[in-house]
Amino acid sequence: MKEKKLSTALFVDGLSEAELKEIAVRIKLISEIGHKTTAILDLDELLPQALGLISRTFSYYNMSIFLREGEYIILKTATRPEHAKLVDKLRFKVGKEGITGWVAEKGKAVIVEDVREDKRYKAGFSYAKTRSEISVPIRYEKSIIGVLDAQSRSCGAFSQNDLFTLKTLADQLAVAIENAKLFSQVIHEGGRRRKADAALKKSESRYKSLVDHLPVGVYRSTPDGRIIEANQTLAHILGYKRVDDLMEVNVRDLYVRKEERNKNLQQLDKSITGFHEPQLRRKDKKKIWVRDYSRAVCDLKGNTVFYDGILVDITERRLAQARLQTVLKELERSNAELQQFAYVASHDLQEPLRMVASYVRLLSRRYKGKLDKDAEEFIWFAEEGATRMKQMISDLLDYSRVGTRGKVFKLLKAKDLLPQVLDNLKVSLEESEAEVKAGPMPEFYGDETQIIRLFQNLIVNAVKFRSSRPLKINIKAERLTNEWKFSVEDNGIGISPEYFDRIFLIFQRLHTRKDYPGTGIGLAICKRIVERHEGKIWVESQPGKGSRFMFTIKDLGPNGKMIDEDERNLFLEENSIGKV
Amino acid sequence: MEYSLRPIEILLVEDNPGDVRLMMEALKDCKVQNHIHVVEDGAEALDFIFRKKAYKDAPRPDLILLDLNLPKKDGREVLAEIKKNDSLKRIPVVILTASNAEKDILKAYDLNANCYITKPVDLDQFINVVKSIENFWLCVVMLPKD
Numbered sequence: 001m002k003e004k005k006l007s008t009a010l011f012v013d014g015l016s017e018a019e020l021k022e023i024a025v026r027i028k029l030i031s032e033i034g035h036k037t038t039a040i041l042d043l044d045e046l047l048p049q050a051l052g053l054i055s056r057t058f059s060y061y062n063m064s065i066f067l068r069e070g071e072y073i074i075l076k077t078a079t080r081p082e083h084a085k086l087v088d089k090l091r092f093k094v095g096k097e098g099i100t101g102w103v104a105e106k107g108k109a110v111i112v113e114d115v116r117e118d119k120r121y122k123a124g125f126s127y128a129k130t131r132s133e134i135s136v137p138i139r140y141e142k143s144i145i146g147v148l149d150a151q152s153r154s155c156g157a158f159s160q161n162d163l164f165t166l167k168t169l170a171d172q173l174a175v176a177i178e179n180a181k182l183f184s185q186v187i188h189e190g191g192r193r194r195k196a197d198a199a200l201k202k203s204e205s206r207y208k209s210l211v212d213h214l215p216v217g218v219y220r221s222t223p224d225g226r227i228i229e230a231n232q233t234l235a236h237i238l239g240y241k242r243v244d245d246l247m248e249v250n251v252r253d254l255y256v257r258k259e260e261r262n263k264n265l266q267q268l269d270k271s272i273t274g275f276h277e278p279q280l281r282r283k284d285k286k287k288i289w290v291r292d293y294s295r296a297v298c299d300l301k302g303n304t305v306f307y308d309g310i311l312v313d314i315t316e317r318r319l320a321q322a323r324l325q326t327v328l329k330e331l332e333r334s335n336a337e338l339q340q341f342a343y344v345a346s347h348d349l350q351e352p353l354r355m356v357a358s359y360v361r362l363l364s365r366r367y368k369g370k371l372d373k374d375a376e377e378f379i380w381f382a383e384e385g386a387t388r389m390k391q392m393i394s395d396l397l398d399y400s401r402v403g404t405r406g407k408v409f410k411l412l413k414a415k416d417l418l419p420q421v422l423d424n425l426k427v428s429l430e431e432s433e434a435e436v437k438a439g440p441m442p443e444f445y446g447d448e449t450q451i452i453r454l455f456q457n458l459i460v461n462a463v464k465f466r467s468s469r470p471l472k473i474n475i476k477a478e479r480l481t482n483e484w485k486f487s488v489e490d491n492g493i494g495i496s497p498e499y500f501d502r503i504f505l506i507f508q509r510l511h512t513r514k515d516y517p518g519t520g521i522g523l524a525i526c527k528r529i530v531e532r533h534e535g536k537i538w539v540e541s542q543p544g545k546g547s548r549f550m551f552t553i554k555d556l557g558p559n560g561k562m563i564d565e566d567e568r569n570l571f572l573e574e575n576s577i578g579k580v
Numbered sequence: 581m582e583y584s585l586r587p588i589e590i591l592l593v594e595d596n597p598g599d600v601r602l603m604m605e606a607l608k609d610c611k612v613q614n615h616i617h618v619v620e621d622g623a624e625a626l627d628f629i630f631r632k633k634a635y636k637d638a639p640r641p642d643l644i645l646l647d648l649n650l651p652k653k654d655g656r657e658v659l660a661e662i663k664k665n666d667s668l669k670r671i672p673v674v675i676l677t678a679s680n681a682e683k684d685i686l687k688a689y690d691l692n693a694n695c696y697i698t699k700p701v702d703l704d705q706f707i708n709v710v711k712s713i714e715n716f717w718l719c720v721v722m723l724p725k726d
Contacts, residue, residue: 354699355598361703362605 217311239282414441462490606710622653
């Protein structure tokens with residue numbers, strides 16, 4: 001028997017007929033398993049199926065296959081369910097742990113009669129009832145790729161025949177495993193390549209779409225003016241339908257002034273990157289302004305081979321700029337006119353007024369008592385009108401000077417300004433027996449003269465429109481986001497809500513000149529001053545109870561804070577200084 | 581202190597007849613005897629001062645009252661011409677104008693005007709101004725002798 005001779009070279013000597021028969025059966029079964037297993041190309045499928053076949057055919061109690069991965073052998077399949085749970089988790093360090101670890105290192109098969117007496121045995125990992133164990137290396141060419149293992153609940157359950165069977169099966173398995181690995185590699189590699197190809201295509205089309213839809217024109221051109229790459233936006237900017245149409249265009253012909261291109265290229269050859277804003281001619285001959293950012297791409301010798309760049313249509317912006325310039329000029333002109341108006345008011349209007357006032361006065365000086373009563377009354381009205389007109393012209397000048405004569409803003413300390421304000425108003429404050437209180441005051445940037453005037457006008461108003469009650473004026477400051485809010489509160493006659501806006505208009509008055517003299521310029525000047533400080537002014541009031549004027553001043557300092565934390569009675573302080 | 585007893589010669593350079601008349605009225609009550617010569621523009625003023633054309637026999641003014649805003653040559657030019665001339669530059673010049681604008685004031689002082697007076701709108705103030713010129717004349721200035 002050829003088969004017998006070949007496969008039993010080690011064991012046949014001295015074997016009985018029955019034993020030889022058994023070997024023959026085994027070999028037959030092994031070859032069957034070999035056939036079946038080599039047909040399975042999926043590794044995950046191969047190992048459990050092969051082990052199932054082996055264990056069914058040879059009825060071993062518990063079988064397992066470990067595969068080597070680096071320093072470890074790892075359980076890949078097992079027949080007993082409790083053992084199978086540990087697949088991919090149970091591992092032994094090659095040469096250091098367990099009988100299988102030893103086999104994997106030495107490459108020698110082993111039969112252990114009683115595991116309890118074997119130092120290599122590592123309990124706890126496999127089934128507790130294991131007594132004997134047989135373990136053979138799975139060898140492919142010269143390396144150990146895994147271990148085939150079987151266990152029994154009886155001591156000394158494995159024979160030399162079992163060793164032979166398992167070793168032969170291990171060889172078959174090795175081939176099947178390598179086949180499966182190879183196959184899976186081929187499959188995966190192919191898959192990867194297909195995936196990579198698809199991803200590349202996808203990213204290419206994504207970039208093309210991205211570049212095409214950028215809001216700026218993108219191009220690559222050559223020094224002789226050919227466009228060799230461009231996006232859809234560039235075609236659109238230049239009035240062409242398709243990118244391909246641009247390939248027929250020479251960049252030189254796009255320029256309205258050809259020297260602009262030459263100048264830019266000379267610059268780029270020096271500085272590599274840069275931009276310029278030439279005027280181009282579209283396909284439809286329409287002229288457009290563009291901003292062209294470009295970069296010279298050089299070869300190894302330093303010669304420019306391409307210009308890469310992006311192009312933005314700035315025609316709209318240019319037009320808007322031009323419009324802005326026109327408006328600005330117009331504004332400057334009207335500002336100059338306003339200045340002129342101030343001069344006209346100061347000189348040309350005052351001149352005839354002076355004539356009227358002077359000669360009416362001369363009349364009344366020379367002819368007082370020599371004319372009748374009517375004539376004297378007429379002269380009085382003429383004089384009175386001239387006086388009022390003089391005041392109004394001078395107020396108008398003041399008003400216009402808030403803008404034209406404003407000083408540079410500097411850091412002001414409100415607590416130092418208030419005493420100046422009150423000092424200017426000392427006489428009227430004393431006469432009206434006003435009590436002026438001020439809360440903590442901040443530092444802020446402003447026009448000193450104007451801020452003094454602002455407080456002064458508001459306090460003058462409080463004095464002027466006081467009621468019969470003792471006058472109390474309360475000045476407070478409060479920090480808001482990016483600005484300071486000031487309030488000047490009095491307990492005077494108050495204002496009806498319907499006049500809250502009107503009082504800030506120039507020459508608007510709520511009372512007769514007989515009751516309250518004045519032209520009605522004070523609050524209009526306040527409003528102009530506040531507006532020059534980027535703030536707002538408004539009033540809250542209840543007729544008969546008092547008014548609270550509030551205004552904001554934009555805080556230009558980095559961290560505005562109150563510098564004077566005490567509330568002070570300014571009037572008393574002023575008074576006490578006066579008495580000393 | 582030595583005073584001249586002859587009437588003082590005043591040159592009034594003023595284009596506004598209303599102002600001329602007011603000035604005359606104000607000087608009527610003046611304690612110092614005076615002759616007022618009136619010219620209406622800057623060119624005429626220079627003719628008077630340099631005794632040209634119609635003013636060959638004009639007296640040398642002891643005081644010039646000069647309005648800044650004049651036809652032909654304005655007051656600034658007239659002032660500059662006077663102060664350039666060595667023999668004329670000692671004649672006191674009082675600038676009389678309605679303009680309060682700072683640039684006018686500074687310009688006048690740059691050109692060595694002796695005094696700068698803004699014409700007051702009020703007649704009483706105007707008369708006071710003329711009186712102060714008179715006082716200034718009587719008490720402060722000693723006339724250069726011919």
